[in-house]
Amino acid sequence: MTEDLSSDTLERLRLPADPAAALTRLVEAGADRVPWPAQGRTLMRWRALAEVAAHDLSLAKLYEGHTDALAILAELHGPAVPPGSRWGTWCAEPPAARVAMRPEEGCPGAMRLDGRKAWCSGAAGLTHAIVSVHDEEGRACLAAVSLRQPGVRVSDEGWEAVGMAASASVDVHFDHALAVPIGKPGDYVSRPGFWQGGAGIAACWWGGALGISRQVLALAAQGAKPDAHRLAHLGAIDAALAGGAAVLQQAAHWIDTHPADDARRVALNARLVVEQSAETVLRHAGRALGAAPLCRDARFARAMADLPVYLRQSHAERDLAALGQIVFDQRSAAWAL
Known part of the structure; x- marks a missing residue:
């Protein structure tokens, strides 16, 4: 396991600008060996995710997917991880992009994959992936697949957005590709790690807001002494970050002390609070600095x-409704200071 992954550590690693190459550097340095969720050091795991996100959100998308894959393999006793391998976790299920899994005749335990997988972040630079698939009975399953084999084609299609463009989240086509099943049907969403990992996504969002906030502070210090309006925006940013950090700390503690429990409510709370805090940072960052850095500072504009x-990994009002349903069903709001 890696020690705390700080901004200074990332600077010392001299990460390349290309996210896939940067992920390779992190893996080679052992910086991907963060603690598993719910093992007593969940907050340390999330701090690593946040620091990578503060450095580069497209890199964080790949890093989070890779570390999530390692955690899934550990939790569900999947195949061994080859040294130096770089993994994706591709489990989005749009109706028009599904992958079928069929047994490989004469080879017990082996499967063949056919179909198209959408939103495969970093596909061209990865070596392996965990993908959600459907077996012959239509049940949702997980499979581990090597991307360096015949029958796997990484396209250049499926992403038109300017934001997160460097994550290279493209479509991947499987044509009788060899794979290994992980766990039992339904394990992906029923295991405790599903919502524990879902809460970790919020650490990436918070880290993205942190990176922007650091840049706002640095840019604000370059000119004349900030006026009251700019200081007010800095104050709003500080309060937003503090609120997001507090709920992440609380969620990490709950997960570590309830490792086998359903973390859905905790994860939804963390995600929704951090989403709001990140949106607050975005709003005040632009207003604090005006148009100049958005037009003339490439790193700030990209972030x-x-x-x-990245925040649209949240399901917005659907998540709010899901959380409200949990509160209503449990008849126990647990609102206390």
Whole structure:
């Protein structure tokens, strides 16, 4: 396991600008060996995700997918991870992009995959992936697949957005590709790690807001002494980050002390609070600095374009409704200080 992954550590690694190459550097340095969720150091795991996100959100998309894949393989006793391998976790299920899994005749335990998978972040630079698939009975399953084999074609299609463009989230086509099943049908969403990992996504969102906030502070210090309006925006940013950090700390503690429990309510709370705090940072960052850095500072402009796209991993009002249903069904709000 890696120690705390700080901004200084990332600077020392001299990460390449290309997210796939940067992920390779992180893997080679052992910086992907973060603690598993619910093992007593969940907050340390999330701090690593947040720091990578503060550095580069497209890299964070790949890093989070890779570390999530390693955690899934550990939790569901999947195949061994080859040294130096770089994994994706591709489990989006749009209706028009599904992958079928069929047994390989004469080879017990082996499967063949056919179909198209959408939103495969970093596909061209990865070596392996965990993908959600459907077996012959239509049940949702997970499979581990090597991407360096005949029958796997990484396209250049499926992403038109400016934000998160460097994540290279494209469509991948499987044509009788060899794979290994992971766990039992339904394990992906029924295991405790599903919502524990879902809460970790919020650490990436918070890290993206942190990176923007650091840049706002640095840019604000370059000119004349900030006026009251700019200081007010900095104050709003500080309060938003503090609120998001507090709920993440609370969620990490709950997960570590309830490792086998359903973390759905905790995860939804964390995601929704952090989403709001990140949107607050976005709003005040632009207003604090005006148009100049959005037009003339490439890193700041990219982060401001990336974060709104990354935040749409949230299901917005659907998640709010899901959380409200949980509160209503449980008849126990547990609202206390």
